[in-house]
Amino acid sequence: MNTKAIVKDAHTEHHLGSSAFITDIVIGMSDGLTVPFALAAGLSGAVQSNGVVITAGIAEIVAGSIAMGLGGYLAGKTEQEHYQSELKREYDEVENLPDREKTEVRQIFEQYGFNQSTQNIIADELAKDKDKWVDFMMKYELGLEKPDANRARNSAATIGISYIIGGLIPLTAYFFTSTPINGLTISALLTVICLFIFGYFKSKVTGQPPVAGALKVMFIGITAAAAAFLIAKTFNKIL
Amino acid sequence: MNTKAIVKDAHTEHHLGSSAFITDIVIGMSDGLTVPFALAAGLSGAVQSNGVVITAGIAEIVAGSIAMGLGGYLAGKTEQEHYQSELKREYDEVENLPDREKTEVRQIFEQYGFNQSTQNIIADELAKDKDKWVDFMMKYELGLEKPDANRARNSAATIGISYIIGGLIPLTAYFFTSTPINGLTISALLTVICLFIFGYFKSKVTGQPPVAGALKVMFIGITAAAAAFLIAKTFNKIL
Numbered sequence: 262m263n264t265k266a267i268v269k270d271a272h273t274e275h276h277l278g279s280s281a282f283i284t285d286i287v288i289g290m291s292d293g294l295t296v297p298f299a300l301a302a303g304l305s306g307a308v309q310s311n312g313v314v315i316t317a318g319i320a321e322i323v324a325g326s327i328a329m330g331l332g333g334y335l336a337g338k339t340e341q342e343h344y345q346s347e348l349k350r351e352y353d354e355v356e357n358l359p360d361r362e363k364t365e366v367r368q369i370f371e372q373y374g375f376n377q378s379t380q381n382i383i384a385d386e387l388a389k390d391k392d393k394w395v396d397f398m399m400k401y402e403l404g405l406e407k408p409d410a411n412r413a414r415n416s417a418a419t420i421g422i423s424y425i426i427g428g429l430i431p432l433t434a435y436f437f438t439s440t441p442i443n444g445l446t447i448s449a450l451l452t453v454i455c456l457f458i459f460g461y462f463k464s465k466v467t468g469q470p471p472v473a474g475a476l477k478v479m480f481i482g483i484t485a486a487a488a489a490f491l492i493a494k495t496f497n498k499i500l
Numbered sequence: 501m502n503t504k505a506i507v508k509d510a511h512t513e514h515h516l517g518s519s520a521f522i523t524d525i526v527i528g529m530s531d532g533l534t535v536p537f538a539l540a541a542g543l544s545g546a547v548q549s550n551g552v553v554i555t556a557g558i559a560e561i562v563a564g565s566i567a568m569g570l571g572g573y574l575a576g577k578t579e580q581e582h583y584q585s586e587l588k589r590e591y592d593e594v595e596n597l598p599d600r601e602k603t604e605v606r607q608i609f610e611q612y613g614f615n616q617s618t619q620n621i622i623a624d625e626l627a628k629d630k631d632k633w634v635d636f637m638m639k640y641e642l643g644l645e646k647p648d649a650n651r652a653r654n655s656a657a658t659i660g661i662s663y664i665i666g667g668l669i670p671l672t673a674y675f676f677t678s679t680p681i682n683g684l685t686i687s688a689l690l691t692v693i694c695l696f697i698f699g700y701f702k703s704k705v706t707g708q709p710p711v712a713g714a715l716k717v718m719f720i721g722i723t724a725a726a727a728a729f730l731i732a733k734t735f736n737k738i739l
Binding site: 296302327339389 | 531534535538539541542543546547551552554555556558559560562563564566567570571574578582611612613614615618621622625626628629632633635636640643707708713716719720721723724725727728731732735736739
């Protein structure tokens with residue numbers, strides 16, 4: 262549910278060359294399938310009415326997609342602010358404490374075994390252009406790359422919407438069946454197939470081995486659903 | 501629900517100097533409060549029995565924490581494998597295509613406006629020690645740092661368990677009240693206070709302004725709960 266990280270992750274994947282939009286859709290859908298499916302499975306062992314399963318599923322999808330979408334949007338803004346404030350600080354340091362910054366550059370290359378004179382050449386060379394110097398310090402010292410605010414926002418929205426669509430898949434079975442257990446049977450079949458398909462594409466767009474990745478996504482979904490089913494059933498007896 | 505990113509994020513925060521363990525607890529709890537709270541709120545407007553709200557809440561907590569915990573564990577392993585395979589590839593390249601790798605080093609420094617002769621000095625200097633050269637290419641060319649496998653696993657487990665504890669907070673109110681709407685009133689009061697507290701600490705450990713961050717976490721939780729309430733109520737009438 263840590264949406265800042267999701268957006269960051271999607272952002273990195275963008276650089277890997279896949280279409281960012283497709284990547285976000287696949288991530289949102291494969292994640293969206295998991296928890297709504299497991300929640301519906303859990304309730305199917307505990308309640309008598311498909312209506313309750315559907316209502317709970319809808320409530321989860323709304324809650325989850327808003328937490329992801331809104332959370333991702335706000336996190337994207339925070340990341341942007343963080344980058345700007347660090348950028349300002351680096352410019353101040355380069356301006357006012359150039360010797361200290363040069364020492365930092367030398368230290369970076371010292372760890373790679375560069376001799377003193379090469380360290381000095383690099384530090385002097387970088388110091389010639391303040392913009393590039395700051396750029397180097399941002400990337401190398403702080404590990405920060407310029408965040409794309411629009412991208413973070415669009416990514417959060419796409420992931421949120423795809424989460425909704427993914428989440429509706431396991432619920433559809435409960436519309437066309439008369440008891441939660443029948444709903445669960447069809448929902449599980451349908452969802453496991455979709456988990457495999459979206460897990461496959463998710464792994465492909467995130468640069469993992471696709472079949473192994475698809476099996477992992479499927480395994481997580483099935484484990485979560487089985488655990489939710491058993492615990493909700495047990496709990497319901499006690500209540 | 502993209503746990504790979506969560507673990508990565510937690511990993512970065514570890515480097516910021518906060519205790520990694522505390523960071524994971526705070527992240528898990530503040531995230532765990534949001535969706536179970538909103539789900540319970542959604543159901544409160546649609547069903548008549550506290551038992552159903554509690555059962556659905558428990559099912560969501562089980563599903564969410566397994567998706568996060570197991571997902572994080574598997575993602576940590578994948579990240580480790582990815583690092584190892586890229587490391588092997590870099591060693592191969594440095595061994596078999598040293599000229600191409602040297603050109604890549606020169607290109608990196610070309611973008612910072614270094615002249616040809618300095619580019620050559622850096623490339624030659626790096627080439628003296630293959631381990632350090634590979635280390636440099638991994639960090640600079642690929643942006644990869646050596647992942648800590650144990651850390652990823654422990655982090656996923658801590659976040660998952662904290663999600664359970666955070667998720668139980670909004671549910672407690674439904675144990676001690678007789679109708680879902682009464683439960684919701686107390687749950688909302690309790691959860692909003694906790695969202696502020698955990699949002700405050702979450703922002704502190706992730707290096708954001710704490711009060712603004714706390715308000716954001718609170719705002720996301722309230723929006724998700726309000727939307728889930730309205731949509732579940734509307735949907736329930738239609739069903």
